[in-house]
Amino acid sequence: MKNHELKVGILFSLTGTTSITEQGLHQASLLAIRHINENGGINGKTLVPIVEDVASDPYIAARKAEKLIISDQVTAIVGLYTSGCRKTVIPVLEKHNALLFYPTFYEGSEQHPNVIYCGSLPNQQLLDFIPWLIQNVGKSFYLIGSDYIYPLETNRHIRQLIQSNGGTVYGEKYVALGHQNFAKTLNEIQGMNPDVIFSTLVGDSGLSFYQQHEKYGLHQPIASTIVAEAEVAALHPYRALGHYSCFPYFSSIDSVSNRKFISEYKRAYGTDIISATTESAYNSVLLLAEALKKTETISTDSIRSALTGVSLDTPQGNVMFDSSTQHLWLNSRIGKVNKYGQFTIVWESGNPIIPIPFLAHNLSDSTLDFKPIDDTSHLNSKIMKYDPLLSKLKKSLATIPVPFGYFDEDGVLLEIFNSSLIPAHFHELKPGDNIYSASLNESGVGLALRKYSSSYEVTRVLKANNSPYGITIAGFPVVGNSGVRRGVLGVWISNKTPEFTELMLTSIRSIVHMCANMADIEEEQHTLSDVLHGVSSQLTKSLFAVKEGRVLFQNQTADELFKRKRDFVNSVLLELSSEQEEESAENIVRTLKREDSEDSYEVKVIHKNSIHFIYFKPLPRPMYRFSLKERQSLTTNDLIGLNELFLQTIEFARSAAKTKANVLLLGESGTGKEMFARAIHNESKRKDKPFVAINCASISKELINAELFGYEDGAFTGAKKGGNPGKFEIANGGTLFLDEIGDMPIDLQTTLLRVLQEKEVVRVGGYKPIPVDVRIIAATNKNLFQEIAYNGSFRSDLYYRLNVFTIELIPLRQRTEDIIELSHYYLQELSAELGQPRKYLSEEAAELLRTYNWPGNIRELNNVIERAFYLSEESPRITIAHLPQFMIHSSNALEADTQDLLVDSLPDMLIIEKSKQKNDEHKRQVYIQTLMNYKGNISKAAKQLGMSRTTLYRKLEEHNIQAKQFK
Numbered sequence: 025m026k027n028h029e030l031k032v033g034i035l036f037s038l039t040g041t042t043s044i045t046e047q048g049l050h051q052a053s054l055l056a057i058r059h060i061n062e063n064g065g066i067n068g069k070t071l072v073p074i075v076e077d078v079a080s081d082p083y084i085a086a087r088k089a090e091k092l093i094i095s096d097q098v099t100a101i102v103g104l105y106t107s108g109c110r111k112t113v114i115p116v117l118e119k120h121n122a123l124l125f126y127p128t129f130y131e132g133s134e135q136h137p138n139v140i141y142c143g144s145l146p147n148q149q150l151l152d153f154i155p156w157l158i159q160n161v162g163k164s165f166y167l168i169g170s171d172y173i174y175p176l177e178t179n180r181h182i183r184q185l186i187q188s189n190g191g192t193v194y195g196e197k198y199v200a201l202g203h204q205n206f207a208k209t210l211n212e213i214q215g216m217n218p219d220v221i222f223s224t225l226v227g228d229s230g231l232s233f234y235q236q237h238e239k240y241g242l243h244q245p246i247a248s249t250i251v252a253e254a255e256v257a258a259l260h261p262y263r264a265l266g267h268y269s270c271f272p273y274f275s276s277i278d279s280v281s282n283r284k285f286i287s288e289y290k291r292a293y294g295t296d297i298i299s300a301t302t303e304s305a306y307n308s309v310l311l312l313a314e315a316l317k318k319t320e321t322i323s324t325d326s327i328r329s330a331l332t333g334v335s336l337d338t339p340q341g342n343v344m345f346d347s348s349t350q351h352l353w354l355n356s357r358i359g360k361v362n363k364y365g366q367f368t369i370v371w372e373s374g375n376p377i378i379p380i381p382f383l384a385h386n387l388s389d390s391t392l393d394f395k396p397i398d399d400t401s402h403l404n405s406k407i408m409k410y411d412p413l414l415s416k417l418k419k420s421l422a423t424i425p426v427p428f429g430y431f432d433e434d435g436v437l438l439e440i441f442n443s444s445l446i447p448a449h450f451h452e453l454k455p456g457d458n459i460y461s462a463s464l465n466e467s468g469v470g471l472a473l474r475k476y477s478s479s480y481e482v483t484r485v486l487k488a489n490n491s492p493y494g495i496t497i498a499g500f501p502v503v504g505n506s507g508v509r510r511g512v513l514g515v516w517i518s519n520k521t522p523e524f525t526e527l528m529l530t531s532i533r534s535i536v537h538m539c540a541n542m543a544d545i546e547e548e549q550h551t552l553s554d555v556l557h558g559v560s561s562q563l564t565k566s567l568f569a570v571k572e573g574r575v576l577f578q579n580q581t582a583d584e585l586f587k588r589k590r591d592f593v594n595s596v597l598l599e600l601s602s603e604q605e606e607e608s609a610e611n612i613v614r615t616l617k618r619e620d621s622e623d624s625y626e627v628k629v630i631h632k633n634s635i636h637f638i639y640f641k642p643l644p645r646p647m648y649r650f651s652l653k654e655r656q657s658l659t660t661n662d663l664i665g666l667n668e669l670f671l672q673t674i675e676f677a678r679s680a681a682k683t684k685a686n687v688l689l690l691g692e693s694g695t696g697k698e699m700f701a702r703a704i705h706n707e708s709k710r711k712d713k714p715f716v717a718i719n720c721a722s723i724s725k726e727l728i729n730a731e732l733f734g735y736e737d738g739a740f741t742g743a744k745k746g747g748n749p750g751k752f753e754i755a756n757g758g759t760l761f762l763d764e765i766g767d768m769p770i771d772l773q774t775t776l777l778r779v780l781q782e783k784e785v786v787r788v789g790g791y792k793p794i795p796v797d798v799r800i801i802a803a804t805n806k807n808l809f810q811e812i813a814y815n816g817s818f819r820s821d822l823y824y825r826l827n828v829f830t831i832e833l834i835p836l837r838q839r840t841e842d843i844i845e846l847s848h849y850y851l852q853e854l855s856a857e858l859g860q861p862r863k864y865l866s867e868e869a870a871e872l873l874r875t876y877n878w879p880g881n882i883r884e885l886n887n888v889i890e891r892a893f894y895l896s897e898e899s900p901r902i903t904i905a906h907l908p909q910f911m912i913h914s915s916n917a918l919e920a921d922t923q924d925l926l927v928d929s930l931p932d933m934l935i936i937e938k939s940k941q942k943n944d945e946h947k948r949q950v951y952i953q954t955l956m957n958y959k960g961n962i963s964k965a966a967k968q969l970g971m972s973r974t975t976l977y978r979k980l981e982e983h984n985i986q987a988k989q990f991k
Contacts, residue, residue, distance in 0.1 A: 030066055030316065032057065032309070033092035034073045035103030038829075039679040040080025041202050041227040046105045047828075048254050049127060049305035050075070051293050053102050056309035059288070066316045071309075074098055079679075080227070082112035089113045093122045099322045100125060102308045105301070106226070107131060107173035111507050114138065123324045125312055127304040129249060129271070131177030132381050138324065140331065141351040142308040143301065144272050146181045147380040148354050149249045153270040154185040156358055156371055157247055161268070162219020163191040166244075168209060168233065169224035171198040178224050178249065194218045199225070204232045210240045223248045231258055238262045252299035256365050264361045271300035272354040273340035274367040285339040294781065294825050300340075307338045311345065311352075343376055351379030403456045407438050412546065413502070413510060414439055416539040424535075426528060429514040434458075435473050438511075469514035472499025496525055500532060504540035506548075565628075566640040568593075570601045576635070585640060592620045593640075600629050601636045617643070660703045663696070664849055665842040669834050673700075680829045681707035686780075688765075688826045689803040691833030694881030697803035698763060700833065705759040710799060713758030716751050721767035729772055733779070735788040752785045752796045759799045765826070766806035770817060777822045802826045836878040836885060840969070843873050846882065850889040851902070863896060866903045874969070875950070876911050948983040951976075960987050 034053045036046040057071045065071060074096045078085040085104060092098045093116070100123040104110050107130050117124055117138035129143040165186055169175030175198065183193055194216045197209050213221060221244050225233050230251055237246060239262070247268040253275050256264045275286060275298045285306070290296045311334065316322065318330040328350075335344040344353040353376035359367025407414070414430060418441050421428060428441040437457045496517045502510040513536055517525050566582035568575055575597070578586065586593050596618050614629045623642060630637040660674045660681075680687050681704045689697040698717060705715045723731055734750030751760055762768070768776070779785050780800065784793040808827075811818035836843065847865060855862045865873070869892075878884055892906040904912065951969075958964040966976040980987060 028069050029072045030069050030322065031072045031074050031096055031098040032312065033089070033096065033098040033101035033103065034075045035078060035085065035088060035092065035101050037080040037105060038077040039676070040078075042080045042105050044227065044231070044258055045254055045299070045301060046080075048297070048299055048302035049103070049105065052289070052298075052302045052306040053309050055289060055292050056306045056313075058292070060309070060313050066313060071313070078104070078109060080106070082106070082108040085109040086112045086116050089116045089122075089124075090120070093120045098122075099316065100312055100324075100327060102127065102305065102312065104128065110139070111173070115505070115507075121324050123327055125308040127308040128301050129304075131174045132181075133177065135349055135351075135381050137328070137350070139350065140308075140311065140328075140345075141349075141379070141381075142311060143304050144354050144356070145351060145379050145381060146178060148272065148356050148377045149270045150178070150181055150185055152356055152371070152373065153247070153249070153358060154182060154191070155189045157220055157268065158186070158189050158191045160370075161245060161247075164194050164218040165191060165220050165222050166194050166213050166216060166218040167196040167222050167224075169198055170201055170203075170226040170229055172201060172226060175224035175226065179222075182222060199229060201226060201229065203229045206233050206236045209233075210236060210242060213244070214240070214242060218244060220244060221246045224250060226250060231255060234259055234264055234267070235262045238264070252301070253297050253366070254299045254302070256361055257297045263363070263365065265363060267361045268358060268370075269361075269367065270356065270358045272343075272356060273300040273303040274357055274359045274369055275299075276359070276366045276369060277340065277357075279339070279341070281337060282339040291821070292824060294821060303339050307336060307340075307343065307352075310336055310338070341376070346379050349379050349381050351381060352376075353378055403436070403438075406432060406436060407455075410438055410511070413539060413543045416542055417441075417513065417536070420535045420539055421532070424528060424531065427516050429469070430511060431469060431473060431514060432511040433473075433509060467497040467499070467514075469497060469499035469512055472501050472512045495519065496529075498529060498532075500536045502536055502540045502543075504537065504542075504544040506544040508544065510540060510543060564641075568597060568636075568638045568640075570597055570636040570638060571634060573598065573601060582640070589620065589623075596627060596640075597638060600627065600638055657706065658699060658702050659706050663699065663703060664846055665839060666845065667834070667839040667842050670839055670842060673831060673833060676829075676831045677704050678707065680704050680831065683829060684799065685828040686800045686802070686826050687829045687831060689801065689831050689833060691803070691805060692835050692879075692881055693805050694883030695833040695835060696882050697833060698761065700831065701759070701761045701801040701803065704801060705761075705799075708759070708799070710758045714755050715759050715761065716755035717761040717763060718751050719763045721764035728769065729775070730788045732772075732776070733785045733787055734790075736790040747787060747790070750785065750787065752779065752798055753794060755798050756796050757798075759801055762800060762802040764804055765802040766804035766808060766811055766818060770819065773819045773822050777819065777825060780822075780825050800826060836881040840874055843878075843885065844870050846885055847873060847889050850886055851893060854890065854893045861900060863893060863899075864901050866901050868904050869902050869907060872904055872907060872911060948985065951980060951983060951985055955985070955987060962987055 034050060036050040036053075037043045038047060038050060054073055054075075057073050060066070061070050074092055076088040076092060078088055089101060092101055102125045104113060104124065104126055105128050110124075110126055110128075110130070113124065114136055116122070117136075121138065123138055123140065125140045125142055127142045129149060130141070130145070132145045132147070134141075165182075167179050167182060169179050179196065183196075186193055195212060195218070197212075199206075199209075221237070221242075223230060223233060223246050230248070234246065234251065234255075245267050246264075247270075249270055251264070251267070251269055252271060275282070275296065285303070286296050286298060289298055289302075311331070312327070314334045314336065315327045315330040318334075319326040331345045332347040333345070335342060341355050343355070346353055355375070356373040356377050357369050358371040360370050362368045410430070410432060417428070417430065418439075421441060426442065430438050430441075432438055435458045437455055439455060496519055498515050498517070500513040500515065502513055513532070515528070515532055517528050519525060564581065566585040567577075567579045568582050569577040616627055616629075618625050618627050626641040626643050628639040628641070660677050663674055665671065665674075677700055687701075687704060689700055691697055701717070702715060705711060718731060720728065730748075730750065732750050732752060734748055734753055736747040779796070782793075783797065784795045786793055808818050808823050812820045812823060844865065847870075851863045851865075854860075873885075873888075880887075888908060888911070889902075891908065892902045895906045896902055951965075954965045954969055962973050962976060966973045969976060971979075977987075
């Protein structure tokens with residue numbers, strides 16, 4: 025890390041189901057960093073944001089968090105939205121003692137030393153919201169939420185608050201994340217006719233519910249602690265008029281600091297749609313900055329200590345850090361959606377509200393959720409469900425001489441171990457009882473069940489009638505590495521010997537965690553097995569899983585193929601599995617063609633963990649393959665490559681196709697930006713509308729205005745009668761691809777920005793606005809940050825308008841494993857086009873292609889292969905003699921003895937023989953340098969060289985190189 029810089033991790037979902045909300049949080053974080061730097065930074069040091077996309081996936085979040093901590097060495101992380109992501113990242117924070125500033129409202133019941141909670145708690149959103157709704161809207165409620173941590177826990181608080189304030193819950197429904205069809209639920213609500221619908225639906229599901237609620241004409245208002253300004257704006261053309269939300273912040277707050285915040289945000293991002301979580305993300309960065317200003321070191325302990333006593337003047341008003349809970353004192357406001365898409369504030373707290381993480385302990389009735397089970401069959405079904413886990417716990421705890429009771433997540437006692445040792449005071453307990461019992465309600469078991477702790481035991485000492493020392497009753501949440509809770513294990517230990525008590529608690533903690541981990545693993549194995557059988561049954565391809573020549577698994581389609589072509593299938597399986605086993609145990613993916621006398625098949629082989637997954641896909645005869653020249657129907661499935669970064673880029677493109685957002689493609693010339701643009705268009709909802717491309721660098725400054733916006737009759741000399749539409753009008757309803765956007769004249773950028781904002785064009789020489797609905801995909805090979813900062817040749821506001829979804833295409837030199845695959849494709853395409861036999865690359869030619877730098881990227885490779893194809897004439901092989909001279913000079917595959925290399929008429933073998941010694945020495949140096957770069961790591965070196973581990977070992981042996989000397 026540079027001495028004058030402090031890195032900050034910015035970790036949000038820029039893609040995925042929750043990206044509609046998290047984009048704003050991401051932008052606000054960057055805006056806060058910019059404001060801090062403009063005001064002198066942190067004691068003279070500049071804050072540098074390191075941005076990562078978690079794609080609405082908790083497991084990606086954990087990986088990206090570890091990358092930020094280890095590789096980027098950030099001072100702290102600001103980010104995450106869903107509770108699933110937060111809970112998955114916490115073990116990473118623990119492992120590296122790193123700090124997360126979490127800006128989102130959440131379900132509470134958590135206080136982790138590595139998390140600074142900057143969003144609102146249930147008590148700051150619900151304790152006033154629910155009573156206000158009952159008094160001002162109605163007493164009957166229908167609860168609907170996503171089947172997810174935050175909605176489930178929040179609705180538990182809501183149920184208790186409704187009942188304790190004299191209200192009634194008519195019905196309750198939970199749906200999977202991303203669920204879209206609410207017809208059945210809305211019909212049920214219509215029949216029940218509650219006064220209020222309370223929604224804790226997350227992401228796209230929430231938007232769909234609001235839209236369908238309005239479409240169905242339901243009169244009940246929706247109340248929410250999730251839907252804010254960003255979601256209301258995304259509902260267009262539906263308006264959410266009259267619905268309620270409760271947050272610390274609304275953009276309609278009339279204060280000097282808020283007006284300034286909105287103005288700055290709009291100037292940066294072209295929108296004044298700001299939600300409470302957006303403001304919270306902004307405040308999170310300011311809070312971190314205040315701590316960094318107060319401490320001389322950037323350790324987690326120092327930052328946490330420096331936060332004590334910090335208060336901030338924020339757009340929502342004054343907020344304060346509470347060091348006892350690591351949460352913020354926040355304001356509370358209730359808003360009602362008005363006709364302008366804003367929230368009219370109908371109630372506000374006036375002062376910040378104390379954070380209470382464990383709200384359950386402050387409600388009037390903490391037992392409302394707990395009911396005993398009288399139905400024996402119901403109890404037996406619960407016991408059967410947990411039987412594998414119970415067996416593990418009983419067996420593992422058998423040698424510990426204390427009594428145990430296992431309670432499921434509903435608080436039901438399923439089994440007692442060592443019941444004879446339970447103190448007489450608790451002998452009334454029996455399977456089927458619940459924690460509602462007075463004797464355990466406030467014990468460690470009761471507190472653990474109420475989520476007082478999500479992963480650590482909770483202990484309470486209670487006095488027993490026959491024990492002068494008291495009894496420690498501990499509740500151990502049964503949680504493995506997955507973070508999934510499977511109930512609570514209760515334990516009763518006499519306090520007669522404190523050392524014994526502590527020893528027992530330590531031992532039990534380890535055993536419970538171990539058993540929970542084993543249950544996690546078994547459940548994952550069962551799930552994977554179910555997934556394998558379920559998914560494979562839907563495959564149209566025939567799948568065989570082969571290990572050591574034995575078929576371990578085959579799907580239904582494979583069964584049918586085997587019955588029809590037993591000998592053919594057996595021969596292919598034997599050939600491919602044997603061939604792969606000789607190469608490497610690393611992951612290998614190959615796609616090839618096999619055929620018998622009747623049919624032709626594309627066969628894909630994946631070699632992973634000593635198992636070969638072999639797919640057969642029937643092909644029409646003769647085999648025709650998609651041509652990249654036929655771009656009208658090109659999709660991401662037609663883009664060729666196996667490089668991991670390239671495949672990630674394709675996934676980004678597929679995600680972009682599902683959105684309405686503008687896309688910015690970055691990459692060197694020749695990396696295929698236009699093909700990506702066409703693929704995104706062809707996979708989007710606009711695929712049946714025009715795709716119009718224009719190269720901003722190839723049209724003169726005088727004509728580009730007319731090209732884009734059209735012109736009226738008489739606008740200039742030579743104009744057609746009746747005028748002419750521009751590219752925007754032609755692309756109406758579809759996609760406009762602006763290639764080389766970085767070369768667009770600065771004055772035209774202003775006009776383009778206005779068109780993007782107003783969604784209408786005015787022709788050159790005209791005055792009448794023409795409405796247009798166009799999605800922009802822009803591309804450039806320039807560094808727009810430099811153009812904005814140093815050259816002043818590109819507008820920052822246009823950049824942010826275009827830079828909604830950025831995809832960076834990697835150069836061909838970083839995709840060495842794809843060079844040969846692309847070359848084979850071009851040769852196959854040319855052979856099919858001209859009706860000639862397919863040509864192949866010689867080993868020497870292939871190596872030269874791999875080692876060349878490819879400044880012109882894929883476009884240059886295509887040209888080189890086409891030239892070589894024609895120069896080879898009747899020869900079935902492409903050799904070094906057919907490749908351009910400049911490649912031979914610039915690559916170091918052969919030394920610059922050009923007299924040997926320019927004799928095009930000499931046979932291939934003669935050229936290879938004359939250069940063999942020089943070539944071998946160069947190869948040896950290449951292998952040595954690559955091993956040095958990767959410190960002797962064979963896997964990484966082989967990947968860089970575009971060969972398998974086994975091939976590299978063979979090459980090293982041939983050149984007398986010992987890999988271990990580089991470690």
